[in-house]
Amino acid sequence: MIQKKVCMVGAFATGKTSLVARFVKGIYTDKYQTTVGVKIDKKQVEVEGTEVTMILWDIHGEDEFQNVRMSYLRGASAYLLVIDGTRRSSLEVALNLKAKVSESIGNIPFIAVVNKCDLQDEWEIDEKDIARLKAKDFELIRTSAKTDIGIEHCFHRLAEKIINELPQPA
Amino acid sequence: MGDPTNKTETLNSQNVPTSPPDTLNGAVNREPDYETNHTTDINTSSNAAHTSSEATDELTELRQLLIGGPPGDVLNSKLTPDDLSKVLPAALSKAYERRAGITLAAMPTVETAIQSSVQKDASILAEALFPVIGPATRKSITSAIGSLVQSLNQTLEHSLSLQSFKWRLEAKRTGKTFAEVVLIRTLIYQVEQIFLIHRETGLVIRHVVTDVATAQDPDLVSAMLTAIQDFVKDSFTVEAGRSLDTLQLGDFTLLIEDGPQAVLACVIRGTAPAELRNIVRSQLEKIHHSFGASLRTFDGDQGPFETIEPYLQDCFQAKFKGTRKKAKKQPLSPLKKKLIWCLAGVIIAGLGTWAFANWQSNRQWQQFVGSLQEQSGLVVVNEYKKGRTYYLQGLFDPLAEDPEVMLAATDINPNRVDMNWSPYLSLEADFLPNRTRALLSPPSTVSINLNRQGVLQVSGRASEQWIQWAKATSTRLEGITAWSDASLVSIERENLATLQSRIEYRRFAFAPGKAVLRSQKYEQTLNNQAEDVESLLQTAQTLGEEVTISIRGYGDQRGEAPLTLELGNTRANYLKRVLINQGVDASSLSAKGESLHSTRPGEDSTSGASTLDEEGAAAYFEVRF
Known part of the structure; x- marks a missing residue:
């Protein structure tokens, strides 16, 4: 059994905590709770016969008042870059964060998650944006913590990336 | 082979x-x-x-x-x-x-x-023996703590103290066993958990926990601890290389020793001494020395660190209260403790009983003194307590109730009382009847009543002698103003009246024309008359009365007048003579004949002799005082 540190990174209110709650505890609440500092959770997944314990660092979201501290990402094996589909600004924040992470801790595996796909009608992010990300070789997964879409898949895929140490886009 | x-x-x-x-x-x-x-x-x-x-x-x-x-x-x-x-x-x-x-x-x-x-190099052998020594030490510590708990449990289970009650209460409240509470409370400090954390990732490499402690998920604790470290470093301007080294919360201290690759965090209950940090630091150095390569290449796999536990075991330290004291002074055995408690209980109970008894006897004494003061004819002059003895001085009227008897009627121990009474005469109004009664000692047939005006009312029957004496004595008594005997009867005078009526009632009949009693029956009557006359004379003499008894005789109705008178005279004298012969004093007797026409006492004058006696009774007696 191996342990891996995995971080949740993204703008504020993109649904990082909800993704973790859905993934770890299988629950969802509409009530918004801002994360102060870090919340830690863990979940075990099995990838190709290997038990991987994911220690999930749910880091507070980036907004105009506080930046994500790169020190929290130190030692992380991978991260989920969470984007709120209903807010274009969260995409820009995500791209900035991705650059910051690469700069401070290097190119570690990550998956870009476009959350809140249950609200697809209200999405500000369109196919053009998606294409732009795909052009950067981003692995993109649409999720909804509310309706439990893509959650297991995105975390599982992340674990696979960690185990197989797939080459990362710069 | x-x-x-x-x-x-x-x-x-x-x-x-x-x-x-x-x-x-x-x-x-x-x-x-x-x-x-x-x-x-x-x-x-x-x-x-x-x-x-x-x-x-x-x-x-x-x-x-x-x-x-x-x-x-x-x-x-x-x-x-x-x-x-x-x-x-x-x-x-x-x-x-x-x-x-x-x-x-x-x-x-x-x-x-x-x-x-x-x-040459101790570390070679030490390293070789580490995997053996670690578990052995741990086993030994566990069993030592276990037996300590057991002995504490046994000792305290049966001992009685305020402390043990508090602990028992705490055990009930927290759901821990009594022994656990005792262990925790007597512990100065104990390292309960140790986390070896990979510095870079915050992943836990090894987590060791004592048997008595309860631990949360070490993975989460370890990650959170790392996050806190990061938070502190980021939030406050600290010197490079410095990090959070202690966290304290109530009973708990989290001692954090930071190394280049790994962090050793010890959860300590109680106050840890400064040496403990040195031990932890030295263990961390050893870990870095022995596992440096594994630490550098750590990828979340705990496998290479299987043999690291002995290093962590060395950090498990504990110290209990009173170990030094115990060495100097032997603790009291449970039996001795029990005896001390029993003795204390007996003393307290004794003191309580004594205080209660003292209070009760004081109360009884005061009640007794109160009852003495209420009593007529008793005056309490002084009363006090000295040591265990009650002293009393007072005045005592001999006619009053006896204080010694009153004392005996109470629950007070007479040996603890010293009373000194001086005699006196009480003039209290409600006490006067008693005094009078005691002084006059009236016969049972007499009742005495003293009214408010001081008039002594005497009623009933009494001898003339007592009446005279009592009358004379009572008027001399203080508080008695007058003697009233309106309803008091003198026995002697009563007798006198009885005798008089009996004597005067009797009639004597004679044989016609003769001075001889008509029949035997009259002779018997005459004998009785003689006795009564004798008694009357004696009683009258006692009373100082002078009595004359006249015997009146009558002649027959059919005879001549002069003859009749003469016959009456003879007959009266005959009776007188008979009485004298029977011992009656002659001087008190007079005999006289009467004519038939003269009226006899108690008879209607008009009826005359016709009613005298159908048998021709012709004599009767008359008593005069």
């Missing part, structure tokens, strides 16, 4: 008379490489022997070389260390099997070797 084939070989070789020492031979047989080589050599040599005698010598020489000459000649032979090294392991095994004293022989060498090794 259980192989039967080998054994057989050994036995066979022994049967060969020229065989060299068993040890070597046996060993040779069991050394396959050697044997193979040897066989090849021999075969080669024997081929040569066929050609020359020189070769036979060579064979002998070779034989000597290989299997040795006569005993003790091994050193002289040309056996090389290389050869010996090949047979030595087998030789040692053989020696051990035969119990040939090899253990004893090897002991000094082994001891010296260990000693040299320790002197």
Whole structure:
């Protein structure tokens, strides 16, 4: 059994905590709770016969008042870059964060998650944006913590990336 | 050496008379490489022997070389260390099997070797022994704590103290066992958990926890601790290389020792001494030294750190309260403690009883004094308590109720009372009737009542003598103003009146014309009359009364007047004479004849003698005072 540190990174209110709650505890609440500092959770997944314990660092979201501290990402094996589909600004924040992470801790595996796909009608992010990300070789997964879409898949895929140490886009 | 084939070989070789020492031979047989080589050599040599005698010598020489000459000649032979090294392991095994004293022989060498090794570099042996020492130490500590808990439990389970009550309460409240609470409360400090955390990732490498502590998920704790470290470092301007080293919350201290690759965090209950940090630091250094490479390449796999636990075990430290004190002073045995408590209980109970008894006897005494003061004819002048004795001084009217009797009626111990009474006369109004009554001692037929005006009202029947005496005495008494005897009857006077009426009632009838009583019946009446007259005279004399008894006699109705009178006179005198003869004083008697027309006392004058007596009664008596 191996342990891996995995971080949740993204703008504020993109649904990082909800993704973790859905993934770890299988629950969802509409009530918004801002994360102060870090919340830690863990979940075990099995990838190709290997038990991987994911220690999930749910880091507070980036907004105009506080930046994500790169020190929290130190030692992380991978991260989920969470984007709120209903807010274009969260995409820009995500791209900035991705650059910051690469700069401070290097190119570690990550998956870009476009959350809140249950609200697809209200999405500000369109196919053009998606294409732009795909052009950067981003692995993109649409999720909804509310309706439990893509959650297991995105975390599982992340674990696979960690185990197989797939080459990362710069 | 259980192989039967080998054994057989050994036995066979022994049967060969020229065989060299068993040890070597046996060993040779069991050394396959050697044997193979040897066989090849021999075969080669024997081929040569066929050609020359020189070769036979060579064979002998070779034989000597290989299997040795006569005993003790091994050193002289040309056996090389290389050869010996090949047979030595087998030789040692053989020696051990035969119990040939090899253990004893090897002991000094082994001891010296260990000693040299320790002197040279202790860490080599230490490292080798770590995996063994760790679990052994842990087991020993666990069992020591376990037995400590048990003995504490036993001692405290049966002991009684405020502290143990508090602990018991805490145990109930927190759901822990009593022993656990005692252990926690008597502990100065104990390292309960140790986290070895990978510094870079915050992943836990190893987590160790004592049996008595309860631990949360070490993975989460470890990650959170790292996050807190990061948070503190980011939030406050701290010197590079410095980090959070202590966290404190209530009873708990989290001691964090930061190393280049790993962080050692100890959860301590209680107040840890400063030395503990040194121990933790030194252990962390050792860990870095021994596992440096594994730490650097740590990828979340705990596998390479299986043997790290002994290093962490050294950080488990605990110290209990009172261990030093106990060494100096033997703790009281439970029996002694019980005795002390019993004694204290008895003393407290005794004091309580004494205080209550004292309070009660004081109360009884005061009640008694109160009742004395209420009593007429008793005056309490002074009363006090000295030591255990109650003292009382007072005035006592002899007619009042006896204070000693009153005391006896109470629950007060008479031996604790000293009363001193002086006699006096009480003039209290409600006390006067008693005094009067006591003084006059009236007969039971008399009742005495003293009214408010001081008039003594006496009623009933009493002897004339007592009446006279009482009348005279009472008027001299203080508080009595007058004597009233309106309803008091004198017994003597009553008798006098009775006698008088009886005497005057009797009638005496005579034979016609004669001064002789008509029948025997009248003679008996006359006898009774004589007794009564005697009594009357005596009673009258007692009372000081002068009495005259007149006997009046009448003649017959049909006779002549002068004759009748004469006959009456004779008859009266006859009766007088009879009385005198019976002892009645003659001076008190007078006899006189009466005419028929004269009226007798108590009779209607008009009825005359006609009513006198149908039988012709002709005499009666009259008493005059």
